Amino acid sequence: MFNELKERGYVYQATNEELIKKMINNEKITFYLGIDPTADSLHIGHFFALTLVRRLQKMGHHPIVLIGGATALIGDPSGRSDLRKTLSKEQVEYNKKEVIELVKKFVDVDGNNPAKIVDNVSWMKDNYIDFMRKVGVHFNVNKMLSTDCYKKRLEEGGLTFLEMGYMLMQAYDFVHLNETEGCVLQVGGSDQWANMVAGTELFRKMNNLSNIKNKEIEALTCPLLVKADGEKMGKTSSGTLWVSREKTTVYDFYQMFINSYDEDVERLLCFFSDYPVSEIKKMCKEDIIKAKKVMAFEVTKLVHGEEEAIKVQKLSEEIFSGNNPNNMPTVKIEDNNINVIDLMVKTNLVPSKSEARRLIEQGGIIIDKEKIMDTNYIVNRKEIVIQKGKKTYIKVILNEKI
């Protein structure tokens, strides 16, 4: 079972790979993944980590998903070059609700091996002195500063004590979950490595168990979801790629994956589909375009459900084969006899009139299959399909009471 995870590319760093392998293959363990509710939705990176949780859960291991209600108030400095904006308590409360709902969609919280969802705010109520005496003593600042995760913050300067506190909290979470839930493994993205290792070390120090075998707790990271160009996956021109359809439409979500680099397809299929690795390799070798389609479909299915995935795949194919399907992304506006430029701004196709004008001058606007070169073009039909560049299509219905 461990080998399957490894083959699929989930295993990046491990505190003790042999031991983790044994745990996963021979035991039914309790493990956890932490997510800080720093936004009111999850992005694709969170979702990726959750697919590891799903896989472990399917193998019979017991998942805990920790929602970092306390840690979100501090803000993880890992890998950052600037101080995180501090969130208000109300904001975190709201985010928590939204995030929990999404987590419930992706990880089984019913059935005979339900995942448990916990919030670290419930045990982070210790007073400061107690916490510092219990946890703070075990942290060596020199050592903390030498870790990679503080590197950028250190280079940019201005690392605050608040941020240093983050690691102590996350480390303590692990110890606490071990005490209360018997949790022995933490999984997470590789950016969390230092925080996770801090947890295993804190555990050892607090229990003074360095020489007792089989009493260890372990950490396992999966690689960061990056594209072939090294950029983090999920950054789009309109912002982050979210997994809630209110924040990123199913269509945009699907398009994001269908536009992936060829080199990324195999890896993404390993993560987001259940096809055997050998078959995935074969698929990519034989027909990369087809494999890409399968990949985009599978991710969309996982995130938005099979019905939506089928719908959106069909839609995408129709649009890009030149047809104008009914359920194309549609915008309704009140006007009639409207200038193209105003229309483009009004439908949010472009942020400004200048941008609209530029696009037209460069031949990037096509309305009902006719290239528009005149910035004074007037649209007087009831319904048009407007195309911006090669990939953006919307249908506009005019003269509609909103």
Place this chain on the structure above:
RNA sequence: GGAGAGGUAGCGAAGUGGUCAAACGCGGCAGACUGUAAAUCUGUUCCUUCGGGUUCGGUGGUUCAAACCCACCUCUCUCCA
């Protein structure tokens, strides 16, 4: 608290009284080529009623004229405590 260095368009970074809507690089967008991929080449990248308008941390000031000079404020960094 003291001393110094800084804050320029999405980012990095030039510019230090008029010729600056501000070089250059990255990123973004569009065009050509393609496979809704990559690479490459070309154009473009504050807003505009195309007259102009509003930008260079903030607020005042000097000047015919300020990103550039002065004062105060604010934020960041480095060194000292």
